[in-house]
Amino acid sequence: MADGPTDLLPAEDDPAYQVFIDSLSYLTPEEIELVREAYLFGEEAHRGQFRQSGEPYITHPLAVAGAIAEWQIDVEGVVAALLHDVMEDTRVGKAEIAERFGNPVADLVDGLSKLDKIEFQSQEEAQAENFRKMLMAMAHDLRVVLIKLADRHHNLQTMAAVGAEKRRRVARETLEIYAPIASRLGLNTLFGELQDLSFQLIYPMRARVLGRALKAARGNRRALLSKTLEGITDKLKATDIKAQVFGREKSLYSIYRKMLDKRLSFSQVLDVYGFRVVVGDVPTCYLALGALHELFKPVPGKFKDYIAIPKTNGYQSLHTTLIGPYGTPFELQIRTAAMDNVAQEGIASHWLYKDSESFGVDLQQKTTKWFHSLLELQSAGGDSSEFLEHLKVDLFPHEIYVFTPKGKIIPLPRGATAVDLAYAVHTDIGNHSVIARVNFNLVPLATELTNGDRVEIVTAADAHPIADWLNHVKTGRARSKIRHYLKTAHRDEPTALGEKMLGQELRALGVAASDVPVARWKSVLRDSGNRLVKEVYTDIGLGFRLAGVVARRLLSKEHPPHLSDKSDSSLVIRGTEGMAVQFAPCCQPIPGDPVIGSIWKGKGLVIHTHDCPAIRKARRARPAKWIDVEWAPEPGQLFNVRLLIMVQNTLGALGKIATEISSSGTNIVTINMDDKHPGLYTTLRFTVQVSDRTALARLMRSLRRIPEVVRIAREQGLPA
Ligand code: MN
Secondary structure, three states: OOOHHHHHOOOOOOHHHHHHHHOOOOOOHHHHHHHHHHHHHHHHHHOOOEOOOOOEOOHHHHHHHHHHHHOOOOHHHHHHHHOOOHHHHOOOOHHHHHHHHOHHHHHHHHHHHHHHHOOOOOOOHHHHHHHHHHHHHHOOOHHHHHHHHHHHHHHHHOOOOOOHHHHHHHHHHHHHHHHHHHHHOOOHHHHHHHHHHHHHHHOHHHHHHHHHHHHHHHHHOHHHHHHHHHHHHHHHHHOOOOEEEEEOOOOHHHHHHHHHHHOOOHHHHHOOEEEEEEEOOHHHHHHHHHHHHHHOEEOOOOOEEOOOOOOOOOOOOEEEEEEOHHHOEEEEEEEEHHHHHHHHHHHHHHHHOOOOOOOOOOHHHHHHHHHHHHHHHHHOOOOOHHHHHHHHHHHOOOEEEEEOOOOOEEEEEOOOEHHHHHHHHOHHHHHOEEEEEEOOEEEOOOOEOOOOOEEEEEEOOOOOOOHHHHHHOOOHHHHHHHHHHHHHOOOHHHHHHHHHHHHHHHHHOOOOHHHOOHHHHHHHHHHHOOOOHHHHHHHHHHOOOOHHHHHHHHHOOOOOOOHHHOOHHHHOEOOOOOOOEEEOOOOOOOEOEOEEEEEEOOOEEEEEEOOOHHHHHHHHHOHHHEEEEOEOOOOOOOEEEEEEEEEEOOOOHHHHHHHHHHHOOOEEEEEEEEOOOOOOEEEEEEEEEEOOHHHHHHHHHHHHOOOOEEEEEEEOOOOO
């Protein structure tokens, strides 16, 4: 293009680059400067690399960043789009990107590189669903998905020089994975384009033939179309309704699918015309509908009000089918400009739509707000369960997704180990696992897994579960399977473990196990309902009874312990009869949380949740001191739990929340409000009393429905 010495300079005079820079007018001058730097950085990193079409590689990130700018996504998104391939294709690392452009950009680029590494294995519907969840989990920041979609869009547009087989593979993957994601996010324009481009790559002949036929057919019907359009425009004008009227073009791929799925002929498919009327506000939508129903006769049963009851992805519009001139039916959509924006750009319209309210709010909050507005729409009517299911991964980031060697994706709670995975795959695999291979490295089974890990479990026929695994599992499934195994198949091991644990406790109290008088054992057996001493050992080994408790009772003079010795909470944890039990203030366990305990002088048994960060060190230092315990709550008991609720700073938000909490029958113990930083959002801290996790989940769900609530979470960790 350019000649002479300019060839050696970064292509700042390249028209494509100029158009791109011009499209950034929604950013500040400082931000545009940063984008410029990112371009120069990316250009240099990719220098000497070429697309298969022969163009310099930087043309690709430039096009992707251009699409991101078109959605008016913030500067971090644009910069990350420019750099999205540098980690993959050049020697630039995450640290360097972080240093030059900040951590958020580095995280975005890193997230994109990780997405690229995922090979889509199976074409089954279920797998695609998992893949989508995976995407959402990795992209707790939606910008990753948006950049990925723009990347895929540009790749499809520039596939002419790529080999036929790869072309078809990429196109098929797009139809199965990326197009549905675009659709789910409501990016309908992009959705249609991804489909049509893929269709052309997989079936070039069919696409050409169909395209030609479509063009011809539209030509033939031009008179009919313009007559209908004219009728609509005139009628609206006569009724004093300001509106824009569009003819609706169907995508090639949707016509093809319709012919295939419904076995329709080409002319049957084409007989369905479409028009779209865009007006100023919601009341006008209904006015326009009334006017047009007057002009053309509606087809009964075809009217749908997606304004009152929006679709799950937030889509809103009125749909009706009318009988046009010469008796030809056509479809009509009526909606406001804002709804039209959402209909075409979906989640991205959120960035495009700059209202004063969301200005300056950080992206995570914006995203949450978008989801929230959708949830709110859902609660207005319609079935929200499916929708919630898909959003679960975003609203509850407590899950990770790992791969089996066969490419199956398994969801696990955060903090889960290879033992959990083994049992999630199959009980037999769990019961015979020996060691794990995580991302091709051998590691102990107790290793905590992270999102996206590829995990292989090595098994051996004569291997079996050991009691210590109970300290390293997070899932109820693994826990109960291990307990079941230990109880039924190999009683010896927990028995030996229990005997050892009891021996240690007794020694700590200054007595050798052999010195315990038989009379004391008899008394303990009578109280516990066991026949044999061995059974008590087994119970201890399995975590049903606590060694410390049994030891103290073996040594206590009076028996059974007086009722007055019992603290109330001792009824809540199984096997603690007669012992003081306390719940740690740091994590505030409630029934349903996996819990462990440890005996402290003067405090008795202190209970923490399994994932309590305050005890991580202490657990690692002396694992034997910690005992896996189980809940056995009495009905009617209540437990304190802290909630952190971020709300829009409007009058009455606090009142609404407090009312919702108490009307659900929950006690409020304390309320704290962070009013040090007055702004759009305020953080409220509640301590409330609930009976267990289920009750807490129910309460949080009902609070999420309050429109002012932006974020809600259970707060754990040391109280501020
Ligand atoms: Mn790329």
